[in-house]
Amino acid sequence: METLPEYTLAQLALRNGTDKPEIWVAFRGDIYDVTKSKLWRNGKHYEHWAGQDLTPELDDAPHSEAVFSKFDVIGKVKK
Ligand code: HEM
Numbered sequence: 001m002e003t004l005p006e007y008t009l010a011q012l013a014l015r016n017g018t019d020k021p022e023i024w025v026a027f028r029g030d031i032y033d034v035t036k037s038k039l040w041r042n043g044k045h046y047e048h049w050a051g052q053d054l055t056p057e058l059d060d061a062p063h064s065e066a067v068f069s070k071f072d073v074i075g076k077v078k079k
Pocket of ligand 1: 025027034036037038039040045046047048054055057058059060061062063067068070
């Protein structure tokens with residue numbers, strides 16, 4: 001089985017839509033690449049910002065985690 005790369009929270013934070021071209025969001029330890037999403041343009045999604053672990057914030061969303069299904073997990077958050 002292929003092992004995904006691990007990234008620190010600091011590396012994740014750089015993928016916030018401002019500092020680097022990639023836009024990443026972490027959810028339950030998995031890092032998703034949402035760069036292609038129009039809904040995450042510039043790293044902003046309603047009142048939420050990319051480059052972070054947004055697991056606790058999903059409770060504020062009007063949708064379930066099913067929204068992640070069309071995105072690839074590109075890595076894991078390094079503990
Ligand atoms: C105020 C809170 C939020 C609002 C109003 C909101 C609203 C929306 C809406 C309207 C969509 C379109 C698709 C759908 O409804 O199924 C969507 C997609 C999505 N949301 Fe949220 N959301 C919120 C919070 C969050 C949070 C906290 C996360 C991450 C943990 C998140 C992750 C996503 C993702 C990954 C998509 C898919 C984007 C795409 O398909 O291009 N959302 N959201």
